[in-house]
Each structure stands twice: as C-alpha cells, then as structure tokens.
Amino acid sequence: MPLGRAIHSLEITLGKGGQLARAMGVVAKLIAKEGKSASLKLPYGEVRLIFKNFSTTVGQVGNVGVNQKSLDRDGSKHWLGKRPVVRGVVMNPVDHPHGGGEGSAPIGRKKPITPWVYPALGRRSRKRNKYSDNLILHCRSK
Template identity: 40%
Template structure:
C-alpha cells in the first residue's frame, strides 16, 4: 500500500499523510465473524480509571481472527482484503473449499484470488502456515506461536516479521524484530511472509482530533503539573522534572525494565538489550 499526501486546503490537512486504503473492501465485515465491542473509557468494574488516556473514539466491531491456523490440508481462497480498526495490520477474508470462512492477518504480497493452505509442511508462499520445524532456514515469517495450539503471539502488527535462523535439538532459532534471538518449539505454527501495511508507521495524523477518533485522549506532562499531582511537578520556572523519570505513582518509567516472568529466560539466546549493555 502506498502513502497518500493531501493538499493543504485547511490547517488540519497540512502535512496529513495516510495509508492509501482504496484497494480494500469498502463494505461491512462478515457478520458471523464479528462481535459488538463495548467501550470502557479505561475504567474497571468499579468505575475507577485503571488505564489513562483512553476515551471516546469511533464505534468499532471486533473481528474474530484465526491465529491458530490448525485447519490443515484444506486449501482456501482469499476473498478480499479488509481494514480492521482493532489492529494496525490489514486482514484477509478466506474461504475454505468446504465453504467455511475465516479472517486471518494479511501478509504482504497476498492478493485477492490467491490460494493458501495450512499444513504440517507447505510451500514457502506468503499466507501459507506450517510448523516452524518445517520452515527452511532464512524464511521470513509472522504469527508465530510460543506454545503449540495456543495461537500466534509474535509478529502480528503492521510490517512485523521474524526470521528463522537455525535449528537445534528439536527447537527452532528465531530472530525477532527487536534483535532478540530465542528458541521456539518446532511444533509451533507460523505463517510465511511479513505482515501487511508496513507504511503504518509513516503516517502523519496532522491534528489532535484524528487521534481522538482513535480513542486516545491527550495526556498532560508531569512537569507541567503541581507537586501534589505528580512527582515531576512544581519547581521555579521550567524544570525538567528531576533525574529519574517516574509515573504519577512513583514507579520508574521511560526505559525502566518491567519484565518479571523470567521462566522463559532459558529460551533467549541473545537479549534484545545486548547492544545497550556496557
């Protein structure tokens, strides 16, 4: 997909750069594969805000995406490519030979009318899903499972991909977009190709209102507040907020590591922080 530039006919149009979605399906999604989505405004069941910066936004429907791809050896045809408001990637509606329909994350270079298949071993063609142990070394893949049968968890957003770089003791060595190299079980599923819409990160929204349509509220900087409202607040004149950036509740932020589940550390060969360590 290409990027669209707009003429500066108004201040809100000046600098506006969006992804061209003219080739996507313009109708509604398949009703049987959707569900109503209720907005929370970032509040929990007691009405307390637990996630700041959430509110408003356009009404959305949730599309059920097949992240497991366990319907093996049944060819499917790509009916159409669609926009999905719940994710940065585009989605594809596929129809199996037995008539069943499903939504999948659309990879790059997948076109309407293409035939794809999920199997234990398949051709290395964008959209085909297979076991990681059967993918040739060097394959670009997305929608990688971390546990067999759980569904894809790695490389699902726009333009994301991982690369199969080797095999060892029944495990597959994968290089992730962050630079991390890790082991994954060979009986996990993965899909060939990189995720669609790589230009998503090159968009310029050009006005605050467009962000509000997406359900994101503005957040006030801590240094602009009073000491009673934020640890960075107060001070004479314009102060930077101190040496260590923290959240309104005093927890370290902006780069502070929050990883607590160390049980899978043994699966990591090379940390994504390896370059940063001195």
C-alpha cells in the same frame, strides 16, 4: 519450512495462540532448525529458540506503511482515538510526582518516575531469573 523464511504471529506456549511478531509490518526470520527446536531472529534483534510444533503464520503482517502516513492537520490523531497526553511537569503536586514548583520548574527528583511512583525511562523491568532465559540465545542490544 525453509531457512530464512519470513514468519509472524509466533506461539510461545502451545495452544495459546500468536504472541510474538504481531504488529503491523513486523516479521521474524527462521535462522536454524535442530532437533525439536528452531532458532528465530525476532524484529527487535533477539535470537530465540522455539519448539517446531508451535504454530506460526508464514509471511509478513500487512499495513507496512502505517508509520509513513502523514497526519495532515490538528485533530488527525484525535480522530484515530488517541487522546492528548499532559506532561507530569505541568501538573500540580497532588496529580503527579513531577508536578509543582514556580514557573517551568524541572523534575524535583533525581530520577523520573510514573504517577504511581515506579521508576520510568530506562529501568529494566524483566525478571532476573525468568523461566524462558535459557531459550534466549542472544538478547537484544542494550
């Protein structure tokens, strides 16, 4: 496969099937090949090594303009199966950690959290010593 080729649906584990770059309009690029491995630039900016014998699909995933589609009127999102999302701030304290207070009260805690009291919005969730750290050559910008 020539360098600079656009590919998608990359395997990370042999025989497991495509795991990377599977969304609509997404593409990864082949940067370099050396020995048994190849370097890829993933859509979110990460440069990563994968083994050459893993399967991929050549080309780009279809339906590129899905994000440009205009949802004309109220209910269009609902027709697509997207349910309404209620903010935690407008709930009661029994329903969400952000709930309660008089009027439009702010979040009563120092940092935003999920309904199950895990930190939300900005906390890094990747494990510190993950086994695949040595395969990532350049992590995405922070």
